[in-house]
Amino acid sequence: MLVEAAIVFPVYIIAVVTLCWLVKACFLETAVFSTVTDRVHHASVSLTGTAMLQRDIRSALEEAGVESSQYSQKSIETGLTAGGVGEFERLKYRYETKIRVPLPFVTEIYLDHELIYHKWTGCSTEGTPLPFSSMESDGTGHPVLVFPRSGGRYHASSCRYANAYPTEVVLTPEIRKKYDRCRLCTEGDEADGQKVYVFRYGGSYHESDCSSIDKFTVPMDQADAEHKGYTSCKICGG
Numbered sequence: 415m416l417v418e419a420a421i422v423f424p425v426y427i428i429a430v431v432t433l434c435w436l437v438k439a440c441f442l443e444t445a446v447f448s449t450v451t452d453r454v455h456h457a458s459v460s461l462t463g464t465a466m467l468q469r470d471i472r473s474a475l476e477e478a479g480v481e482s483s484q485y486s487q488k489s490i491e492t493g494l495t496a497g498g499v500g501e502f503e504r505l506k507y508r509y510e511t512k513i514r515v516p517l518p519f520v521t522e523i524y525l526d527h528e529l530i531y532h533k534w535t536g537c538s539t540e541g542t543p544l545p546f547s548s549m550e551s552d553g554t555g556h557p558v559l560v561f562p563r564s565g566g567r568y569h570a571s572s573c574r575y576a577n578a579y580p581t582e583v584v585l586t587p588e589i590r591k592k593y594d595r596c597r598l599c600t601e602g603d604e605a606d607g608q609k610v611y612v613f614r615y616g617g618s619y620h621e622s623d624c625s626s627i628d629k630f631t632v633p634m635d636q637a638d639a640e641h642k643g644y645t646s647c648k649i650c651g652g
Contacts, residue, residue, distance in 0.1 A: 443525045446509045458531045484510045505529045559631040568639040573650035580611040582632045599624035
């Protein structure tokens, strides 16, 4: 009886530990898939480039408490067609996790998935978005600056407080001519139509994850700002 117990008990312990690791792997697979899907969805509606998508996925995995170094992109195919509609992309990725149990035949689990999504290509209407400089000079409305994530004031475009922070603009050929790309946060694959951030007296445009972007302003008509509850800046008067 003791001999049988001595044989069965270690097997039982190994089975329980292995089951625990398999349960953990299931939760891990769900967390990774959910995180990657969320970032791919964001990329599909914001013209995010492939390089930035990978940075976003790794950053989001870290925020979710998942080790991002175990994530790897196997391939990404572009220009796919489905149901007569083009501009689909297929992302294949792998997540590896080690099994810390005494099983010589299983040391790692590979979680392989693929996602097919439609790449957003923007509006088909010809022309370029109206930049803030044109909005200031077209004679309609009264443009002001607001901080969308903090503060309840609107500011004049000349306000010294607001000008200490970058403004969110749409990347256009005009912006490319006026500003160089930031070498720290951009890869050179930025698409026209995506949001970038520029300082009034700076020479570069930045992406949202740049270390120089703490908070930012967005241009808005004064009437819209007041309708949203913003009040005039006490320094510049709006």
